[in-house]
Amino acid sequence: MATTTTKIGLKKPSITDEIETTINDLSTNFQKIDDLSEEYASSPPLSGNFNATKRFWNNYSLSSGYVGWTNIRTGTCAPVWEKLKLYSVGSVVVPERDNGHFYTVIQTGHSGWTEPIYPVSDNGQVNDTRGANIRLSSHLYNLNDIALPTIDNGRWYLCIQAGESSNLEPTWPQVDGATVIDGNVTWRSYRIAKWKESGPAALFKPFGKIE
Structure with missing residues (x-):
């Protein structure tokens, strides 16, 4: 035996x-x-599920930096959110400032100019349109302001030319990247991306500082 x-x-x-x-x-x-067995990498992973204590050794020979990274929280790895990026359904991100969660796109679209305020409740959802407001007539808009049409069309519009809007709401384009002139303002069209809270995020921290 x-x-x-x-x-x-x-x-x-x-x-x-x-x-x-x-x-x-x-x-x-x-x-x-x-x-x-030990695993080696050039940077912390950006995808996959890992248990706490999972460790990767830095495979570069360095005279400074860290000898590796260790995971301190069981969860899913994902890249950090980026602005004005096209995200497809199923894409995942973690916030720039860790909040313990990762998020999955449930509606294909472009991320906004400013990172959204993510929900931390289970399956909470948020549109990636932080700072957006319904478009106003005869209003002074600044570069990178975000407007939403009076009637929701599933899109948001980025101010790429500052100025004063017209008295009449423009005919909003429905194609990503298309532009429209609104008085002295120029808007660029993007489809709204929507995020859903999807569970705990792994968190890899560097260890073994090389002096």
Whole structure:
């Protein structure tokens, strides 16, 4: 009968074991060794699910910096949100300032000019239109202001030429990147991206500072 090693619990087949039992034990051993083997990377991961304590060693030979990164929270890795980026359904991000959560796009669209205020409640949702307001007539708009049509059309509009809006609301374009002149203001069209809270985010921290 096989016995087990003390440190990592590998099975040591006995000479009396049957061949099938021995092969299964060795297969289990190989998988356990692989699971426990060290991994190397040039930076923390931006995708995948990881348990707390997962560690990656820095594979660059450095005279300064850190020797690696360790995960301090079980969860999902994702890249940090970026402004004016087209996100497709299923894309994931984490906030620039960690809040313990990651977010999934549930409506394809462009992110806004300013990072949204993310909900932290389970499955909470938010449109990526922070700072947006319904467009006003005869109003002075500044560069990078965001306007929404009086009648929602699923899009937001970025001010790319500052000025005063017209008395009449323009006919809003429905194509990403298309522009429209509104008095002295020029607007650029983007479809609204929508985010949903999707669970805990992994958080990798550097360790082993090299002086």
